[in-house]
Amino acid sequence: MSIEPIGLLTIIAGLLGLLLGYRAAFATLVVATLFGAAAAVLIGPANIQPAHLLLAFVAATVFTRNHERAGAIDSIRFPKPGFWLMCLVLYGVVSAILIPRFLAGDAQIIPLGASEYAATGSTVPLGPVSSNFTQSVYMIADLICFTIAVAVASTQAGFAAITGALLAYAAGNVLFALVDVVTYSSGTQWLLEFMRNAQYTLHNEEEVSGLKRIVGSFPEASAFARTTLGALGFTGTLWLCGRRPALTGVLAIASLVLVVLSTSSTGLAGTGPVLLILYATALLRSGFHPNRPYRSAAVLCAPLAVIAVVLAVLLNDAASETVRNYIDLLIFNKAGSDSGVARDAWNVYALQNFFDSYGLGVGLGTVRTSSLPFALVSNVGIPGSLFYLLFIGTAFLHGRGTPRTFPSDVRLAARNACLGLIIGDALAAPTVEQGLLFYVLAAMACAEPERTAEEPFAESSPLTGARA
Known part of the structure; x- marks a missing residue:
C-alpha cells in the first residue's frame, strides 16, 4: 500500500473537515469527486x-x-428511496459472492476486470x-454517501452547503477542462500528473x-x-x-460548449x-403567462432560434461540411470503428449473460458493458434492475414541496x-x-429541509439568488 501526494492532501482536507464540521467536510467530498483520474491510496x-477516502x-x-x-438511518426506511437503494446494494453484493460460483463455467463473459480478456481479446x-x-465496495460506499447526503441536506444550512458545493463542482469541471486544453497545447501536461x-x-x-479530446480531471473524454452533462442539467436548471x-x-x-467540443x-x-x-423545464416552470410576456416569448422563440441557427449553418457550405464531418466522425461512423465494434460486442454478450443466468444476473461487477441498461440486466438481473428503478422513481417523486x-x-x-448522468x-x-x-444529486432530489427549517429559506441570500 502506498499513499500518493494527492492522498496526503486528501487526508489533510479530511482532518480539516473534522475541525470545521460535517457540512464543510461533506462539501469538500462533493468537490473531490472531480478527481476521477486520481488515486489517493494505491x-x-x-x-x-x-x-472515497474523504468519505471515511x-x-x-x-x-x-x-x-x-x-436522519441517515431514517433515509433507508421503507418505502423511502434509500430503502430501495439498500435493496439494490444487498442484492448486488450477494449476487457478486454467490452467482459467479454457482453458475461457474455455464456462460462465456467479457469480464469487467483487466483479466484474460484484456490479454487475449476473447471471452x-x-x-x-x-x-x-x-x-x-463501491456500491456500499454509494449507499453510505446517499444516506449521509440525505441527513446533511435535511437542514437548511446543510442543503445550502451541498448546493454551493455542487456549483463549485461545476465550476471546477470547467476550470480543469480549460487547464487540460492549455497544458496539452503548451506541452506542460506534467503539471497535472x-x-x-x-x-x-x-x-x-x-x-x-486535430482536436484535443477534452478529459479535464477524468481518465477519458467520455467520462468527462x-x-x-450532469453539470449542464444542474446549472442550466438553476439558471432557468x-x-x-x-x-x-x-x-x-x-x-x-465544452461537452460539444469534447470530441466524445x-x-x-x-x-x-x-x-x-x-x-421542458422552462415550459413547465414558466409556461405562457400574460404577466410574463417577455419570458413567455423567449420560451416560444427558443425552438425558432435553434432552427434559425441550423439553417444558417446549412446555408454556409464550409460550416455545414465541418459540422457534418464532426457529427459523422463521432456518432454515425462510431459504430464501424474498432471501439464501436468492441462496445457492441460487450452489450451483445451482456444480454446473453442475462438469459444464461435465468434473469438473475451473473453478479455485480462480473461483466463489462457500454450501457447502463445492459449493465443492470446482465450484472444484477431483473431483481436489481427493479430495485434501481424503484430507487430512481421514489427519489424523483419524493419531496417535491412547494413550487x-x-x-x-x-x-x-x-x-x-x-437525468443527464x-x-x-x-x-x-x-x-x-x-x-x-450521482448519489449526492439523488439525495438532493429527495431532500426535504423545509421540514426541519425553523424559518423559510431567505430568498434574497447570496446563494439562493433572486426568484424568477
Whole structure:
C-alpha cells in the first residue's frame, strides 16, 4: 500500500473537515469527486480515489452526531428511496459472492476486470473476478454517501452547503477542462500528473481530427462528457429558475460548449436530450403567462432560434461540411470503428449473460458493458434492475414541496442533473455503479429541509439568488 501526494492532501482536507464540521467536510467530498483520474491510496492494482477516502472522514464526522445519524438511518426506511437503494446494494453484493460460483463455467463473459480478456481479446468462462469485490465496495460506499447526503441536506444550512458545493463542482469541471486544453497545447501536461496517477489506462493525450479530446480531471473524454452533462442539467436548471443567473448561466453555457467540443460521442449524442429536458423545464416552470410576456416569448422563440441557427449553418457550405464531418466522425461512423465494434460486442454478450443466468444476473461487477441498461440486466438481473428503478422513481417523486422556492428549484436541478448522468451512462457506462456524485444529486432530489427549517429559506441570500 502506498499513499500518493494527492492522498496526503486528501487526508489533510479530511482532518480539516473534522475541525470545521460535517457540512464543510461533506462539501469538500462533493468537490473531490472531480478527481476521477486520481488515486489517493494505491493498494496493489486497486485505486482509492480522493472522494472515497474523504468519505471515511465524513462518515466519522456525521455518524457521531445524533441528529444526522438518525436522519441517515431514517433515509433507508421503507418505502423511502434509500430503502430501495439498500435493496439494490444487498442484492448486488450477494449476487457478486454467490452467482459467479454457482453458475461457474455455464456462460462465456467479457469480464469487467483487466483479466484474460484484456490479454487475449476473447471471452472467458463465467467465474469470480476481482471486480466482484471492488464493485461491491463501491456500491456500499454509494449507499453510505446517499444516506449521509440525505441527513446533511435535511437542514437548511446543510442543503445550502451541498448546493454551493455542487456549483463549485461545476465550476471546477470547467476550470480543469480549460487547464487540460492549455497544458496539452503548451506541452506542460506534467503539471497535472499529481491527479493523473490512477493505475488504469488514461486517455488524456488523444486527438480526433486535430482536436484535443477534452478529459479535464477524468481518465477519458467520455467520462468527462458524462459528468459535464450532469453539470449542464444542474446549472442550466438553476439558471432557468433565476438562481444566481450570472454564475449559473455562465457555467451552463461553458458546460454546453465544452461537452460539444469534447470530441466524445457520449457528449455529442447526450447533449440533445439534456437540452430537451431543460426546454421542458422552462415550459413547465414558466409556461405562457400574460404577466410574463417577455419570458413567455423567449420560451416560444427558443425552438425558432435553434432552427434559425441550423439553417444558417446549412446555408454556409464550409460550416455545414465541418459540422457534418464532426457529427459523422463521432456518432454515425462510431459504430464501424474498432471501439464501436468492441462496445457492441460487450452489450451483445451482456444480454446473453442475462438469459444464461435465468434473469438473475451473473453478479455485480462480473461483466463489462457500454450501457447502463445492459449493465443492470446482465450484472444484477431483473431483481436489481427493479430495485434501481424503484430507487430512481421514489427519489424523483419524493419531496417535491412547494413550487418556486429555493429547495424546490434545487431539487428540480438535481433531478435534471441525475437525468443527464443517466443519459451519459445509457450511452457508455461499463458498470452498474454510477459514482458518488450521482448519489449526492439523488439525495438532493429527495431532500426535504423545509421540514426541519425553523424559518423559510431567505430568498434574497447570496446563494439562493433572486426568484424568477
